[in-house]
Amino acid sequence: MWSRPLVTAHRRRMIAATFGLAAMSVAVAVPAVGSEASEGGGGALMRWSARIHMHGRRMAVMVAGLGVALSLAGCSFIAADRADDQVEEIPAALLASDVGATDAYAEKGLNGFTHYLAVGVDLDDHDLTDSDLASVLQIVVDENDLPLDQIKLSIHDVDGEPIALESMMEQLVPGVVVVTSYEDVRITIDGAREIIDAVSAQR
Missing domain, CATH: 1.10.287 (Helix Hairpins)
Known part of the structure; x- marks a missing residue:
């Protein structure tokens, strides 16, 4: 959660x-x-x-x-x-985007001594494309105004099941994932930019 x-x-x-x-x-x-x-x-x-x-x-x-x-x-x-x-601009931008978000949140989190930007997205579909992932990360990078170096991202499909973000990200940029769990992954802001660039290079 x-x-x-x-x-x-x-x-x-x-x-x-x-x-x-x-x-x-x-x-x-x-x-x-x-x-x-x-x-x-x-x-x-x-x-x-x-x-x-x-x-x-x-x-x-x-x-x-x-x-x-x-x-x-x-x-x-x-x-x-x-x-x-709270980072109200990020959820608003996600809901207004074309990724199919039905709900979203973004706020500062803490794990031990590490602060991160926690972002969650619920989709209206079962699948998340590389382009959609890059769009989500682009919104987070552009709209974030907190001095944080890491993003903790969690995306769920229309049935509430977590999307396998680690495998998607690692295929695009090997070694980009810092920490992973059942529902979310943590990457750096620079890692998010690398994923965005890798998807752009595929187009």
Whole structure:
């Protein structure tokens, strides 16, 4: 299935920093009541107890407010990150092309320390020609605006079965496939250009 990363390491650090600031704010809000407790006498003790009760209520309100703020901030970070990961131009261009795409997606993915552009296409036919493959790759290369070096491509036929992309690509450019699995292959951007050039040379 298609992998969809949620939050980048950068935004995880931002969320952690927000929690750190919240903890510092609560710590500053606690009054220095130790000096009042050392005064002695029932009056001082009553004032000390009243002060603790008052600040306890203030802290409860502060913590509740901070909790709401942090929740909203976290949702904003995630939403912004998901927006950054989307490449809306690629699916739109695939659906408008002549390759017979009925559905498509494109977004940033992560495997270990390797970032890649994940692209998926559903076809209205059982077959994918070399020319169609080159057209798909040409759209991905032209429309991609993310600084990524690899493409993870998955194409399914009209019945939802994965197209054997590895054999097609290896026949066109031997050794071009970097990683393969049952449903998808991973190639470099330069490898995609080599496949496009190889198909063009056949025409």
